[in-house]
Amino acid sequence: MKRLSIAFVFLLTVVVSSVSRAELPDFKSLVKKASPAVVNISTVQKVPDQQNYGFDFKGPNGEEIPEIFRHFFRFPGQEQGPQQRRAPQSLGSGFIISEDGYILTNHHVVKGADEVLVRLNDRRELEAEVIGSDERSDVALLKIKATGLPVAKIGDSTQLEPGEWVLAIGSPFGFDHTVTSGIVSATGRALENETYVPFIQTDVAINPGNSGGPLFNLDGEVIGINSQIYTRSGGFMGLSFAIPIDVAMDVTEQLKAEGFVTRGWLGVVIQEVNKDLAESFGLEKPAGALVAKVLPDSPAEDAGLREGDIILEFDGHEIELSSDLPHQVGRVMPGSKVKVKVVRNGRNEKISVTIGTLPDAERPLKAARKGSDETPENNRLNVVISELSQAQKDKWNIRNGVIIQSVLPGAGANAGLVSGDVITMLNGQRVESIRQFVELVNKLPEKKSVPMRIVRRGSPLFIPLRLGDE
Template sequence: MKSIKFSLGLLFVLMLSPLVNAANLPDFTRLVERASPGVVNISTVQKVDTDERSSPFDQFHGPNGEQIPEIFRHFFREMPQFRERRREAPQSLGSGFIISEDGYILTNHHVVKDADQVMVRLNDRRELEADIIGSDERTDVALLKIEADDLPVLDLGRSADLKVGEWVLAIGSPFGFDHSVTAGIVSATERALANETYVPFIQTDVAINPGNSGGPLFNLDGEVVGINSQIYTRSGGFMGLSFAIPIDVAMDVAEQLKGRGFVERGWLGVVIQEVNRDLAESFGLSKPAGALVAKVLADSPARASGLREGDVILSFNDHDVELSSDLPPLVGRVKPGESAEVDIMRDGRRQTLDVTIGRLPDEEAQEADVQRQPADSNRLGLTVAPLPQELSDKWQVRSGVIVEQVREGAGARAGLVRGDVITMLNGKQVETIDQFNRLVDELPEGRSVPMRIVRRGSPLFIALKMK
């Protein structure tokens, strides 16, 4: 009897547990009802210059998957209206959301890039042409404007208040399915992505697919905390990693686009790299952290403030710099002309510099081929030569020696290759071959020391260790 009662009790608990778990999950229904009207679908028209005639049937198939017969496709190609229409390529590209009653809309830069016409479809099925007020490629934010009445406006939150593990929800038009709703949690904040220097992304596991781009990311209060922008994928679809632009960043960009049509960012004027374990040891750091200054650009705020190659930037305006990728967004948020405090590690000692931040210029990377002439080998297993003047001018390298040959030894183990220009060794500037060889002779054994090189025009620090 006891066994039967126990079994019935266990069965009751098992039946009840899904209900208990469901009660602990958030209910998104009211949030979606309130927020959906403020989310829009965005499509663009781009003129296509081609002599090839096409018809709307070129991309379509029959009800059983068969391709439209060639005779029909040829027929439609010859019709004048389709010969004219072929010069425009309409595409439903993404989503957006309304941020003001007078018709301002936020979306992604890549959604409206190169568009000749932008169309916005509202929740009530109205379709309106939008003007592009401004678009910023570096943050992937675009500001649009439509002329309409009775527009639903979304509430904006603060992305700075987001916590890892917090529930978030996305509304957008993946694959053209308007107002699709997906939910998940915040996986990380201030996530740096390759080639995305000025955005500390919000990482989530919300299902985001092509067409969600530009749509809003909501917190449980129904406030927009981000703009869905990117996914990590190997298949073209969602794989559990999606990234949103923080609304704090997006609104700062939007205000600048609205006010002046472009975005102004702070500029320090340094080339930086990550600090690994060996470099941390060589610079006297207790752990790998900070942004290592590999190059200080000429006529830059960094040069004026006294920053040097080999300095490790540990904090900027009281914000810790754990990874080198943490620094650019911090600098970019400072208005040009304002002062900033930069904490650095130099020669094993921590110190603070005051820097007047400049305005970020448009710059292009430089690359060049190397011409070399040989000289004697040294205990690193390197053959070095004087730095040619043409490379000194082209790469803006004031002094150094160029690697002609790499043999087995500490240089090879550190990753040096033919054509590298060695500009600094163990914290000292390299001026001549003789002076370089003296510095090599003085290197301690069993301890990593920093070496600064310039490789194909790009500065880089490596850790060198003599056995």
């Protein structure tokens, strides 16, 4: 009986082991097919020659001045001496997308380079032309003079789901054609200061030098461009991010045609809808993008979008998180008309918006402003307020509201209001004056959350306000 049990356990172990091995992907054939299209990218920068400024370094008796002392010599008009060519630095990876030499990589890999060198799978090294580079998406398009090149197969990143196996090929630390694998951890991930890319998050080992390299699915199709890692140590920590290939190819087409990228622009400042805000706006659950500010002279203002609107759908796409909205808006061609579904004062409405062109960060936005007098006032929130001065309106680019001078214990303090906050909207109504604000406060219901829009140090923000809980 004991021998039978041992035999059974052994057999079960073999079966489980066989099943486990059968379920694990075999990357060998994928790597053989995909690797030839992956390239190493290095750059060259030219720097001033600091060792010879066009003069002979001779002493009073004609002797040669030692090299170590030459950097002390400076001659008028010669501060920027002859240009020297630095040795190529291996900075990243890329992949070929056409037989005639178009290559995709990251913007940050080629940024500031005087020359870009591409090393192919067959060891050839060719100089590349930067056709275009887009900082917002971190995508760059290169071109080398070659034909009959191996081409990476482009996939569909919109079909990706968390848990899928993926594989990266690149040149981490200059080690060409290094293969690492993992799974998709999440899709549509928003990163700070990267509002126009819904990143693919993976646990694939990505390190310096992988940037710009392809991320493959099990069919050998490129579904992303490896771009960033999250790290506290400077090395891989299990969090890496890739640009979805559908986003990258949209950018590529524009770079190829125009050399730059044009994006759609709505003209709103948005914030996340949390549980308390959802309750204050009468939503069943947190969802959507809350419009904290409508920029003047913007498509949103022209279409009639209002501060306090919650955008639930844009051009047929559901907006679950506020970070979903910039991705969708940026991909709409300027001049297109789209439908925007919003919740306004507890009711669903659909608004037609003609999308504009995303302006440069430095583009000034004009705003009409009104003057007012300062008058302190107390109210049910137990805050001391005054009218906004014209200087304050100009400083924060605000059209309306009242400013808090001091906060006393009470409902305002409980809501998190502080001195200097500007209250611009209360319970869906714009605040135009102290008198109107007091009237609005007096009409607020007891023990029910209502939304209040404030501007704090120039940044708009909605907070939930609840009276009667002191």
